[in-house]
Amino acid sequence: xxxxxxxxxxxxxxxxxxxxxxxxxxxxxxxxxxxxxxxxxxxxxxxxxxxxxxxxxxxxxxxxxxxxxxxxxxxxxxxxxxxxxxxxxxxxxxxxxxxxxxxxxxxxxxxxxxxxxxxxxxxxxxxxxxxxxxxxxxxxxxxxxxxxxxxxxxxxxxxxxxxxxxxxxxxxxxxxxxxxxxxxxxxxxxxxxxxxxxxxxxxxxxxxxxxxxxxxxxxxxxxxxxxxxxxxxxxxxxxxxxxxxxxxxxxxxxxxxxxxxxxxxxxxxxxxxxxxxxxxxxxxxxxxxx
Amino acid sequence: xxxxxxxxxxxxxxxxxxxxxxxxxxxxxxxxxxxxxxxxxxxxxxxxxxxxxxxxxxxxxxxxxxxxxxxxxxxxxxxxxxxxxxxxxxxxxxxxxxxxxxxxxxxxxxxxxxxxxxxxxxxxxxxxxxxxxxxxxxxxxxxxxxxxxxxxxxxxxxxxxxxxxxxxxxxxxxxxxxxxxxxxxxxxxxxxxxxxxxxxxxxxxxxxxxxxxxxxxxxxxxxxxxxxxxxxxxxxxxxxxxxxxxxxxxxxxxxxxxxxxxxxxxxxxxxxxxxxxxxxxxxxxxxxxx
Numbered sequence: 001x002x003x004x005x006x007x008x009x010x011x012x013x014x015x016x017x018x019x020x021x022x023x024x025x026x027x028x029x030x031x032x033x034x035x036x037x038x039x040x041x042x043x044x045x046x047x048x049x050x051x052x053x054x055x056x057x058x059x060x061x062x063x064x065x066x067x068x069x070x071x072x073x074x075x076x077x078x079x080x081x082x083x084x085x086x087x088x089x090x091x092x093x094x095x096x097x098x099x100x101x102x103x104x105x106x107x108x109x110x111x112x113x114x115x116x117x118x119x120x121x122x123x124x125x126x127x128x129x130x131x132x133x134x135x136x137x138x139x140x141x142x143x144x145x146x147x148x149x150x151x152x153x154x155x156x157x158x159x160x161x162x163x164x165x166x167x168x169x170x171x172x173x174x175x176x177x178x179x180x181x182x183x184x185x186x187x188x189x190x191x192x193x194x195x196x197x198x199x200x201x202x203x204x205x206x207x208x209x210x211x212x213x214x215x216x217x218x219x220x221x222x223x224x225x226x227x228x229x230x231x232x233x234x235x236x237x238x239x240x241x242x243x244x245x246x247x248x249x250x251x252x253x254x255x256x257x258x259x260x261x262x263x264x265x266x267x268x269x270x271x272x273x274x275x276x277x278x279x280x281x282x283x284x285x286x287x288x289x290x
Numbered sequence: 291x292x293x294x295x296x297x298x299x300x301x302x303x304x305x306x307x308x309x310x311x312x313x314x315x316x317x318x319x320x321x322x323x324x325x326x327x328x329x330x331x332x333x334x335x336x337x338x339x340x341x342x343x344x345x346x347x348x349x350x351x352x353x354x355x356x357x358x359x360x361x362x363x364x365x366x367x368x369x370x371x372x373x374x375x376x377x378x379x380x381x382x383x384x385x386x387x388x389x390x391x392x393x394x395x396x397x398x399x400x401x402x403x404x405x406x407x408x409x410x411x412x413x414x415x416x417x418x419x420x421x422x423x424x425x426x427x428x429x430x431x432x433x434x435x436x437x438x439x440x441x442x443x444x445x446x447x448x449x450x451x452x453x454x455x456x457x458x459x460x461x462x463x464x465x466x467x468x469x470x471x472x473x474x475x476x477x478x479x480x481x482x483x484x485x486x487x488x489x490x491x492x493x494x495x496x497x498x499x500x501x502x503x504x505x506x507x508x509x510x511x512x513x514x515x516x517x518x519x520x521x522x523x524x525x526x527x528x529x530x531x532x533x534x535x536x537x538x539x540x541x542x543x544x545x546x547x548x549x550x551x552x553x554x555x556x557x558x559x560x561x562x563x564x565x566x567x568x569x570x571x572x573x574x575x576x577x578x579x580x
Contacts, residue, residue, distance in 0.1 A: 128322050206401075213533075
């Protein structure tokens with residue numbers, strides 16, 4: 001019996017291990033093939049090890065500009081969506097008001113709408129109005145739109161379970177509502193806001209479908225890859241992908257580490273019988289809870 | 291403004307920017323698309339609103355094949371994701387120990403690489419003279435001149451891979467929340483492992499299953515990138531049709547009608563799902579003040 005149980009345990013672990021391998025192999029392939037020296041226009045068959053692409057990652061015409069545009073849009077849309085989304089989340093969790101349930105539902109609908117539909121609908125509007133010209137501005141508008149719901153949900157999950165007595169204490173001590181918000185509320189929900197911002201940035205820089213509908217002649221990094229995929233895929237694209245990948249992993253680890261440090265410091269406080277915000281929850285788990 | 295009135299208005303003021311944005315760039319565009327879907331004409335002669343409801347029936351009958359295929363592929367990919375994802379989420383939640391967060395990070399690692407490049411990586415992996423095809427040919431699963439690329443297999447594999455983390459994260463979130471004492475109680479009452487799993491763990495993880503299925507199925511059914519890069523027109527899904535009708539053929543009415551049909555199917559699914567799961571679990575609004 002115990003032997004059988006152990007066997008099942010082992011099988012389960014092995015199965016989970018294989019699932020992880022399945023998730024990671026394509027990423028490894030990208031990193032490995034960024035060192036390839038392919039014959040022909042496509043980087044699909046391994047030939048020789050080469051550092052050429054790494055030495056000149058932006059040698060492919062247009063890829064640098066595309067990446068720059070992507071980064072600008074990601075940064076701006078992250079700021080926009082994070083501010084709007086945080087305000088919305090505050091209203092939804094902190095206040096009782098008429099129409100909260102329908103508002104919750106309304107926020108949820110964009111998440112349940114296929115990206116093609118989101119992109120096509122927005123294009124219908126831009127085409128009918130004729131303004132603004134398709135390009136940077138319309139991409140930015142679209143990105144803030146699809147990021148908003150994600151931000152609301154991420155921040156909301158942090159706000160639920162928020163200890164309101166801390167705010168009341170601040171008000172009792174004579175803080176104005178604005179001071180209370182700035183000095184008490186905001187620092188406490190900051191981890192949620194940061195998670196939301198990171199998520200928004202990642203979604204924005206990765207988006208192809210909605211951008212494709214509303215880009216006009218502006219080219220972002222995913223649009224550049226799409227165009228290249230039909231003509232030629234130089235290893236430089238894999239190099240830049242690897243760079244973005246490493247950068248994101250670094251930011252992720254740094255954020256987790258920083259949050260853990262902050263929580264450790266918070267736990268040192270003498271009166272902390274019960275931590276005010278519950279157990280730390282990584283950003284991705286919060287997104288999943290959506 | 292008197293203080294009380296100001297307090298009552300505050301939640302609405304907080305909501306205004308975010309909801310306004312969604313109204314302007316999500317809800318109203320849908321209206322524009324609705325109008326678009328009832329027009330007739332061509333891009334050269336211009337489109338006129340003629341309340342052409344037959345656009346819908348025509349779109350449905352012309353592209354029923356792609357609709358059916360989209361739901362088949364998405365359903366298949368969702369089922370496979372569940373089979374791969376559940377054991378992995380289970381192992382991370384119950385046996386991950388202090389490596390839980392690190393393991394979760396590995397699960398979302400694919401998100402750190404641009405969607406299109408992940409898909410190109412599958413093109414590399416499944417390419418005609420790649421390792422996978424060669425191995426399968428040696429074993430005899432794939433015939434000597436058989437291929438994986440440009441088949442249903444490659445498209446479903448790509449879709450499964452790209453949306454797998456959306457399945458795993460909610461599964462993990464709900465499994466991780468299960469109180470270990472409930473499982474102990476099950477064993478104390480002489481439940482065998484299978485019984486405890488089927489009667490305690492599985493039912494308690496159902497919210498995760500429900501959310502995961504939804505988060506995987508919706509983007510999968512609307513996807514067109516996998517079919518485009520890993521398939522041929524014989525694998526094209528409804529997303530391919532919408533994007534080409536809109537952006538290549540400029541047949542806006544058909545594209546708009548197809549978008550609405552797709553959205554309608556999705557909403558029906560969401561509503562059925564909400565019936566099963568309960569709106570609270572779906573919207574993540576449990577725990578709010580009421």
